[in-house]
Amino acid sequence: MSFTSVSEVNLDSRILEILIKRGIKEFNPVQTEAINKGLLNGSRLLVTSPTGSGKTLIAELGMLTHLLSEGGKAIYVTPLRALTAEKYRELKDWESLGFRVGITSGDYDSDDAWLKNYDIIITTYEKLDSLWRRNPSWIKDVNYFVLDEFHYINDGTRGPVVETVAMRASGKKLLALSATISNFERISKWLNANAVITNWRPVPLKEGVIYPERKKFVVLYNDGTKIELAGQDPILSYVNYMIEAGGQVLVFRNSRKNAETTARKIASFLPIRKELQEISEKISEVDDAGSKEKDDLTSIVKSGVAYHHAGLSRSLREIIESEFIKRKIKVIVATPTLAAGVNLPARGVIIGDMYRFNGKILGFQEEISVMEYKQMSGRAGRPGFDKEGESIIVVRDKKDVEKKMKKYILSPPEPIESRLGNEVAFYSFILGTLSSEGKMTYDSLSDFAHGSLLDSKLIESYLRQGVTWLEENGFIQGDEDDLSLTKFGKRVADIYINPFSAKVFKDYLPGRDISCNVAYLHLMAYTPDGPRIGVGRKERDELLDYVPCPLFIEEPEDEDEEYNYLSALKIAMITNDWIEEIDDDVILEKYNIGSGDLRTIVDTMDWLSYSAYNVASILEEVEHHNVLRKLNMRIKDGVKEELLEIIKIPGIGRKRGRLLFTNNIRKPEDVVMNPEKVKNLLGTNLGEKIVKEAARLISGIT
The missing domain is CATH 3.40.50.300 (P-loop containing nucleotide triphosphate hydrolases)
Incomplete structure (x- = not known):
């Protein structure tokens, strides 16, 4: 394994200058091998090496060389938001070359039009998949993809999306970075990429x-x-x-x-x-x-x-x-x-x-x-x-x-295999593909699906079943020569929920009377996209005793479904306590969860309530839409309905909102009209900031 001096490599002088400022004098064996395999010439590469072996620098060299020579945009994709933030901090160095570095994750129902002004974009696999479904004009300019932690393709949850992203990046410059892959010959051939395989570590x-x-x-x-x-x-x-x-x-x-x-x-x-x-x-x-x-x-x-x-x-x-x-x-x-x-x-x-x-x-x-x-x-x-x-x-x-x-x-890791081989993953794949492409024939859809890692016989089986199921449930329309999404199917694809989750809303909302908040929250949590949580044996009867109204879904007899039913009920109770402004410590103690769990539940239920009211709107279920819309507004900040006006002000959450409301400051206009009172309640510095934010909000409204 050899090291190479940075001065021996034909690098743009601007890149070389930043490397020297970082104290990088030589490229390690992994980086040297990547350069030898065509990294600086735009070759598609699969790089597998241990943690800490310098794969991020390989990505930086690949992206920057490409952008300086060919222009366009580069996207760096990770499986986790925490990694996205970490890579964003590392890549900010390159703004000194005039490239703008942007980051986006979450908020799947957006085309992020502002990214047209950025050259290097860091995001997650799910967010990139959602962007492709919306097909913004700027995404056509992306001609270099870095797929980080590529071994996540083996993950049962994230794998299908990682595989889909790799398929859609076909024909573009690509760099896949991974821990050791035992069947790298098959994967590099599938990616049409040169393989850079090494076990070198900076620390043995x-x-x-x-x-x-x-x-x-x-x-x-x-x-x-x-x-x-x-x-x-x-x-x-x-x-x-x-x-x-x-x-x-x-x-x-x-x-x-x-x-x-x-x-x-x-x-x-x-x-x-x-x-x-x-x-x-x-x-x-x-x-x-x-x-x-x-x-x-x-x-x-x-x-x-x-x-x-x-x-x-x-x-x-x-x-x-x-x-x-x-x-x-x-x-x-x-x-x-x-x-x-x-x-x-x-x-x-x-x-x-x-x-x-x-x-x-x-x-x-x-x-x-x-x-x-x-x-x-x-x-x-x-x-x-x-x-x-x-x-x-x-x-x-x-x-x-x-x-x-x-x-x-003494053994290599398991070989990487496709995780598209189940109905939930494959039907969502079909929906996303049609959303990205607009219209397709059955044969063209089949050709694209055969670009996956999944076995050909399974592809044909899942594709035929999936198209039939999606047609029967109102997601797609047309015949084999002209398949496209319905208005309902397109909205479901845009908000990035699984079609099976959308079907739950479609099955249980139409024709049903309005119910209490817990019933709606339980319905959301019961979907395949809903959060899951453990339910102890002692909790079962307590949960069922607490139900304040008839639920949309009856208690199932099947043992597995009962577990999902009770998990959803516990999530519904937690969320309901949250929007009723029950103190965080009380919620954590009552349900034996951590603050991180509560945040995850709130974030997921925020997204699901948003999805639910959008589905209700498409279904023209006006009354359900209104209830769900209001629930969505309450879930985000965890407030009772009476605080919805005051929390519109940036910087006002559930605790500050309740403090102001209790002191008869109940809407943005009250804040602007009572600046001294607001400062006394919140402190001078914060109070001044809140008054300014309220004034901006009012001027924006009017």
Whole structure:
């Protein structure tokens, strides 16, 4: 593997200048190989290499060289919003060359016309797919695509969209970046791309297992070396060993409860450090988190330990990530989602569980995939800090050592396969394709579908069934020589909900009397796009007893459907408490959820209520539309109907809105007419800002 001096590569002098400012003097072996395979000449490439091997710089070189030589626009696509924000910060450097860098995610019902003025656009796969459905004029100018974390094509949820985006980028310049892909020959051929395949890492990775032996724990590495650790718990023993060696540790556990319990346990064995008081205070001052979460974290973070999972608020996660990068927090105990979410390397990674919980299979557990293991273990080794990274699997029985070593450490990840092979994914694919193309013959639709990774026989089966189902349910019209979306189908495609979700609204709203808010919220949450949440056995009867009115959907007899029904009912109750202005802490405690869960539920139900009232409008269900429209307005900010006027002012949320309303300031005009009163209630600086915003709002209305 060779390194190449940046001065030896035929780069535009402007690119070279920025690289030198960054302190980049040479290209590493992965980057060198990409350049040799045609990166700077616009060749389509599939680059697979470990985490931290410099793939982002490869993308930057590819995009910038292309834009400087050929013009147009470049789109950088990621699977997660957190990654989108991270890449946006990194790519802002290139604005010094005169290129405008923009970011967009969420708000699927928009063509983002403002992006016509941007040259480099960072977005998510779902957002790009939604943009193609709306077909804005500027998207025709995009002639370079970077598909990051491309192995997400194997993900059951996001995979179909990643595959669709790759198909639609056919014929354009393309750079797919991925962790190791075992069947790269097939995937590179499918992408019509040159393959750049390497296992080079900037920090070598040493992998192993830890298992009990007598009264100690043995760490056996893949190079055959061993160390022995004293202690009563393998995770505690390894964490202590790594911290004493001056390293940081990421511990992965398979559930939030296990992550939290493990973090507290580790913290109890480590000394409190005075210099961490500042982090503790930052956590306690966060606005978007529950009191219980903050109290718990402020306690353990003083020992340099934190836990991290999707149940925490965004602000809490950002503080934990930032302080870990600064090397103040020494240990993070996380659920596996962290491995794919943000760039947080540590000297040591310990994977505490090789199983995940799955309520749909007997025993509630299934082994994690090799790819998931590779994602977690790939976080080991901090470039610039560590000469070597270590990744350790906890094996609780010595008899399983060889099995775990062989399956996870010595084996490649699972081959990438299409995830379009189910009705929900494929029918949505058909809908999106017709939305993008306008009109198609059945044969042209079939030709496009055969450009996927799915087996040809399955494509024909799903395509025939899908077109028939979409016609029967009013989404598409015409014959095999002239297929197009109906007005209903086009609206469903634009708002980016699954056709099966739209069918739920279409089946249950027409001809039904208006019901209470919980009934509508339950209907939304019951759709395939609705959020899912665990329901304990004790909760079942309590939930059913709380139902305040007849629901649109009757309780099913099927066990699986009953689970979805009760999950939707719990989501409906949570959302209803939210719009009734129940305090966040009360909601979190009552339903045993985290502040991050609440935010996710609110965001999803905001989108679904928007979708529902749009579907009701197309169906000309005026009364249902009016109820759903008002619900949508309330869900966004979590307010009663009486606050809808005052929260129109930017910067006024549920708490400030209630404070102003209680003091007889109930609409924007009241704010403008009572500036001193507003300042007294909200504070001088914020009050002045709110008065100005109210004045702008009024002038805009009038």
